[in-house]
Amino acid sequence: MALFIYGTATNTGKGFFTAEDRRAFFLRGYPANVWVIGNNEKGALWLAEKNGVEKTKAEAQALVDAEVTAAQAAWDALPEEQKTDMNPRPTEITLP
Amino acid sequence: MTDYKNIFGKPVKFLATDPDNVEAEGQIWYNSTSGTFKTVLGDTGAWSAGGNLNTARRQLSGTGTQTEGLAFGGGNPSALSATEEYNGSSWSAGGNLNTARGTGAGCGIQTSALFFGGGPPYTGATEEYDGSTWTTSPGSLATARGLLGGAGTQTAGLGFGGYNGPGSPDALANTEEYNGTAWTAGGNLGTARNHLAGSGTQTAGLAIGGLPVPDIDKTEEYNGSAWTAGGTLNTGRWFLAATGIQTASLAFGGDVGSPSKTGATEQYDGSTWTTLSATLGTARYTLAGAGTTSAALGFGGSPPPAGKTDTEEFNASALNVKTLTTS
Numbered sequence: 001m002a003l004f005i006y007g008t009a010t011n012t013g014k015g016f017f018t019a020e021d022r023r024a025f026f027l028r029g030y031p032a033n034v035w036v037i038g039n040n041e042k043g044a045l046w047l048a049e050k051n052g053v054e055k056t057k058a059e060a061q062a063l064v065d066a067e068v069t070a071a072q073a074a075w076d077a078l079p080e081e082q083k084t085d086m087n088p089r090p091t092e093i094t095l096p
Numbered sequence: 097m098t099d100y101k102n103i104f105g106k107p108v109k110f111l112a113t114d115p116d117n118v119e120a121e122g123q124i125w126y127n128s129t130s131g132t133f134k135t136v137l138g139d140t141g142a143w144s145a146g147g148n149l150n151t152a153r154r155q156l157s158g159t160g161t162q163t164e165g166l167a168f169g170g171g172n173p174s175a176l177s178a179t180e181e182y183n184g185s186s187w188s189a190g191g192n193l194n195t196a197r198g199t200g201a202g203c204g205i206q207t208s209a210l211f212f213g214g215g216p217p218y219t220g221a222t223e224e225y226d227g228s229t230w231t232t233s234p235g236s237l238a239t240a241r242g243l244l245g246g247a248g249t250q251t252a253g254l255g256f257g258g259y260n261g262p263g264s265p266d267a268l269a270n271t272e273e274y275n276g277t278a279w280t281a282g283g284n285l286g287t288a289r290n291h292l293a294g295s296g297t298q299t300a301g302l303a304i305g306g307l308p309v310p311d312i313d314k315t316e317e318y319n320g321s322a323w324t325a326g327g328t329l330n331t332g333r334w335f336l337a338a339t340g341i342q343t344a345s346l347a348f349g350g351d352v353g354s355p356s357k358t359g360a361t362e363q364y365d366g367s368t369w370t371t372l373s374a375t376l377g378t379a380r381y382t383l384a385g386a387g388t389t390s391a392a393l394g395f396g397g398s399p400p401p402a403g404k405t406d407t408e409e410f411n412a413s414a415l416n417v418k419t420l421t422t423s
Contacts, residue, residue, distance in 0.1 A: 011148065012148075013146065013148040013407070017144055018144045020142075022142040022374070023142055028359070029379075078173075091399075
């Protein structure tokens with residue numbers, strides 16, 4: 001069985017995930033509203049309850065890649081004086 | 097037959113009372129009062145979602161408590177003046193800063209906060225919040241800077257470390273103390289650094305993590321006049337957030353080296369950092385924090401492009417002490 005479920009869901013704020021959720025399953029958020037969720041019953045139920053859309057790992061990775069690519073393009077278009085150590089170019093993210 | 101001492105290299109401790117700190121997690125001891133062996137099962141708390149910020153931002157500052165939090169400044173990527181107030185479930189608009197900027201430091205409470213430094217351009221400007229309006233103080237940091245650490249209250253603030261632009265040292269060691277009107281020099285950090293976090297008070301402060309890279313796991317403790325070395329972070333990091341007091345601090349999030357951002361959370365007891373099982377739901381850096389070690393708030397941050405709105409609340413669990421039996 002795969003370790004994780006991949007999906008998209010919009011963080012609606014308070015209550016979107018609870019302390020009980022965090023204890024019940026792995027949960028980690030990424031750009032493009034992508035969430036990596038522990039593959040158990042409670043994790044799957046959480047994604048469904050949040051009106052999430054399950055994705056394959058490849059689909060989820062593509063969404064993250066697109067967001068990062070857009071962010072990199074936006075960074076590349078910045079004036080040179082804004083490309084400082086304090087404002088680093090966005091880097092690639094690899095989903096677990 | 098082997099025994100505990102042969103396995104772990106030390107004997108089981110005899111204690112009259114159960115320990116009350118997170119370092120007890122995973123340890124076994126003999127409670128000489130009850131005559132039983134005991135341990136703590138791992139569950140030191142959890143992060144859960146809070147209400148989202150109305151304005152996404154990174155390199156922001158924050159202060160207050162989990163139910164009366166304050167977020168101010170930052171960038172997305174343009175510098176922001178917006179302030180938001182948290183009531184335990186949602187953020188609402190507060191008064192705007194007089195000078196829009198990120199990378200500053202903040203301290204105090206929601207109705208009596210202090211914001212100082214920030215940039216670029218790096219400034220020593222200091223502003224005071226009364227719960228509705230920011231007022232520029234006549235006092236200004238003697239050394240203009242951003243990416244510094246902060247601690248204390250509106251009338252007893254502490255600013256330390258930071259960065260004040262190309263052509264100057266990459267990292268500053270300067271400490272300054274605010275008395276409600278003016279900044280004066282304090283004792284220098286033992287290790288100059290920027291991108292660090294701070295917690296505590298003007299006379300019992302804590303400087304945590306930060307750059308340059310060899311020093312990302314360092315902690316120093318301030319006593320009102322001098323800094324001394326404290327415990328070492330288990331996960332060295334910069335652009336992190338911290339909250340609490342010198343003997344009970346929480347450090348969370350941060351950058352651990354591109355491309356890896358962390359959601360790791362550590363608790364300090366005055367001498368040692370312990371990694372908690374709880375991690376931020378969304379790993380991030382350039383976030384801000386507020387609250388205490390038992391009820392903390394983390395909000396905003398990166399990765400880019402525009403900064404994050406995500407808010408998370410940390411709530412500690414009571415230690416789950418269990419008596420060991422043979423069954």
